Amino acid sequence: MFAIQHIVKGPYYSLTNRYLNSFSNPEINTKIYSAKALVEGLLRFFISLFASFLLEHLNTSYSLILIGCIFMIILVLLLDYMRTRVGLKPEEYKKSDIEFTFVK
Numbered sequence: 001m002f003a004i005q006h007i008v009k010g011p012y013y014s015l016t017n018r019y020l021n022s023f024s025n026p027e028i029n030t031k032i033y034s035a036k037a038l039v040e041g042l043l044r045f046f047i048s049l050f051a052s053f054l055l056e057h058l059n060t061s062y063s064l065i066l067i068g069c070i071f072m073i074i075l076v077l078l079l080d081y082m083r084t085r086v087g088l089k090p091e092e093y094k095k096s097d098i099e100f101t102f103v104k
Helices: 003-024 028-055 058-080
Strands: none
Touching: 003 028, 028 058
């Protein structure tokens, strides 16, 4: 399972970095990567906190089932939201989506 997990994670990081670089310049890349790292860290913290709370009150099998169901629902909702926003060709994006302002 760990091998499968790392095989899947390898292309994920490359593809997300490539996507984030597609619509930015070197001046704003640092800010984009910093915001991405901050959000990922906060999400990991809250997920770990929730999992430890569940494990304190439920046994491992019920905790894994509950967490799996919750994240499956979140994933389906996220994919439905992303359907019309991610993966477009460059000419299909609105001009307001591509333009970025300098953040201080």
